[in-house]
Amino acid sequence: MKMYSPTEISEVLEFLQEHKESGILLAGGTDLIVKYKEQSLPYDFICNILKVEKLKYIKEDEDSLKIGPLVTHEELMESSLVQKHIPVLRDACKTIGSPQIRNRGTIGGNIGTASPAGDTLPALTALGASLKTISIEEERIVPIKDFFRGPGKTILKENEMIKEIIVPKMKEEKGFYTKLGSRNALAISITGVAAKVKCKGQGFEKVEVAFGSVGPTVIYKRVKELEKSNFTKQKLWDAVQCIKEQIYPITDVRATAEYRKEMCANLLYEGLNKILDYNSII
Ligand SMILES: Cc1cc2nc3c(=O)[nH]c(=O)nc-3n(C[C@H](O)[C@H](O)[C@H](O)COP(=O)(O)OP(=O)(O)OC[C@H]3O[C@@H](n4cnc5c(N)ncnc54)[C@H](O)[C@@H]3O)c2cc1C
Numbered sequence: 001m002k003m004y005s006p007t008e009i010s011e012v013l014e015f016l017q018e019h020k021e022s023g024i025l026l027a028g029g030t031d032l033i034v035k036y037k038e039q040s041l042p043y044d045f046i047c048n049i050l051k052v053e054k055l056k057y058i059k060e061d062e063d064s065l066k067i068g069p070l071v072t073h074e075e076l077m078e079s080s081l082v083q084k085h086i087p088v089l090r091d092a093c094k095t096i097g098s099p100q101i102r103n104r105g106t107i108g109g110n111i112g113t114a115s116p117a118g119d120t121l122p123a124l125t126a127l128g129a130s131l132k133t134i135s136i137e138e139e140r141i142v143p144i145k146d147f148f149r150g151p152g153k154t155i156l157k158e159n160e161m162i163k164e165i166i167v168p169k170m171k172e173e174k175g176f177y178t179k180l181g182s183r184n185a186l187a188i189s190i191t192g193v194a195a196k197v198k199c200k201g202q203g204f205e206k207v208e209v210a211f212g213s214v215g216p217t218v219i220y221k222r223v224k225e226l227e228k229s230n231f232t233k234q235k236l237w238d239a240v241q242c243i244k245e246q247i248y249p250i251t252d253v254r255a256t257a258e259y260r261k262e263m264c265a266n267l268l269y270e271g272l273n274k275i276l277d278y279n280s281i282i
Contacts, residue, residue, distance in 0.1 A: 005048045009055065012161060013136045015047040020158035025049055027070060027109040030101055055108070055163070058082065067165040069108020073120075074099070076107060085169040088194055091177035092123035095192075108162045111147070114154050117213045119192055121148070123177045124167065125210035125218045126194035132164035139163070148217035173198050176271040179212075180263050190255045193267040197275060201229030203236075209268060214249035214260050221246055226272070233273060240269045 006012050015023060023045035026032050035041055049055060049070065056070040058079050065085055067076070073093040076082050082090050096102050096110075096119050110120045111131065121144070129144045133156060140160075147154055156162070175196040192212035198205040207226040211219045225242040249260035 001044060001046060003046045003048060005051055007051045007053070009052060009134070009163070012047055012049055012052060013134065013159070015045070016159040016161060017136045019045045019047075023047060025112070025161060027106040027112070028072065028104040030097075030105040031109055031113040031115075049161075060085065060169075063169055065167045065169065067107060067167065069111070069162045069165065070106050071108075073097075073102040073105055073107070073110075077102070086127055086167050088123045088127055088170070088175040088177050088196060089120065089167065092119045092179075092192075092194065095119050095177070095179045107165060111144075111162055111165070112154070112156075114148050114150075114152050114217075116151055116216055116218070117192070119177070119179060119212065121218045122192050122194035122210035122212035124165065125220050126175060126177075126196045126208050127167050127170070128196070128208070129165055129167045131162050132166060133160045134163040135160040141166070145218075145220050150216045170196065173206075174275045176274065178267050178271050180267060191249075191260050191263045191267065193264060193271065195268065195271055197272065199275065202276070203227075203229040203231040204272075205229075207272075209243070211247060211264055214247055214264060216250075219247055231276060236272060236276070237269055240265050240272065243268055 004015055022043055024043045026046050026048045027050060055068045057068040058071060058081050059066045060081055065081055073096045076093045077090055096105065107120055110118045124144050130141050131144055131147055133140050133142060135157060136159060142155065149155060173196050177194040179192040180190045191214055194210045196208045204227055207223045209221050209223055226239055243265050244261045247261065247264060249257045251257045
């Protein structure tokens with residue numbers, strides 16, 4: 001297997017164009033190296049993109065944060081811009097792996113690996129993020145909701161890479177990401193729930209929710225049943241139960257579909273309840 005270590009985006013694009021089927025990108029390597037060891041990957045060429053400085057930044061404009069794919073989970077957690085404008089993503093990064101994994105793993109790699117359990121994916125989906133992709137031929141902007149096709153599958157063409165993650169700033173909205181794992185550290189998510197909500201009176205004007213680890217890709221819902229202004233704790237509990245009719249989780253070694261449904265409703269209730277409590281309106 002041959003390894004390249006370019007320093008410019010243009011060189012990465014040339015690599016992808018030249019090795020469409022036989023080459024793969026490596027960022028932090030926390031997913032790819034595990035796969036390589038477990039199943040020896042069917043690639044002859046690896047392009048290590050870690051030295052491409054132009055893919056590592058967090059910038060803001062009036063309405064959004066723009067994040068380079070090489071930003072690590074630790075850097076996202078420490079970023080004051082992320083904390084201020086998109087704290088839901090910070091919540092998600094905090095739950096990832098161990099300090100070593102968070103220091104090495106990148107947001108681009110988390111998206112690129114397209115695992116149904118990837119923790120940044122529900123957070124980015126609820127936040128309404130888009131991805132800028134690039135190839136030698138074109139640049140495209142794709143809503144993250146439309147990016148995944150199944151476990152390990154995305155709409156990326158063989159000569160394309162993720163160049164930027166664009167996340168709208170939360171202005172009036174509040175939100176959270178919360179995850180249920182089998183233990184506190186180094187646990188793959190059994191269910192991850194992210195939400196972005198606009199508050200109104202004793203409730204919500206708009207509720208957008210994304211669930212991870214419950215299907216082959218992230219499940220996004222706008223939950224109209226929760227868009228009411230008269231919630232007590234009991235009414236909120238009753239209303240979140242609707243989610244169980246709207247998602248069709250998988251049963252696997254980590255949990256049954258029924259358990260996952262219950263947990264999705266519970267985690268959603270907990271998170272929304274905290275937001276209402278925070279506003280002192282219940
Ligand atoms: C012990 C352990 C614990 C973990 N815990 C968690 C966890 O709790 N939550 C979680 O979500 N993940 C977890 N992971 C998985 C992993 O750490 C993350 O998915 C990480 O974000 C991957 O980033 P990376 O830079 O290491 O990706 P890499 O391994 O380098 O790449 C992963 C994939 O993404 C592709 N890729 C990378 N960059 C790009 C790009 N710019 N454009 C297109 N494709 C690209 C690569 O080609 C590859 O297919 C864990 C992994 C380990 C080993």
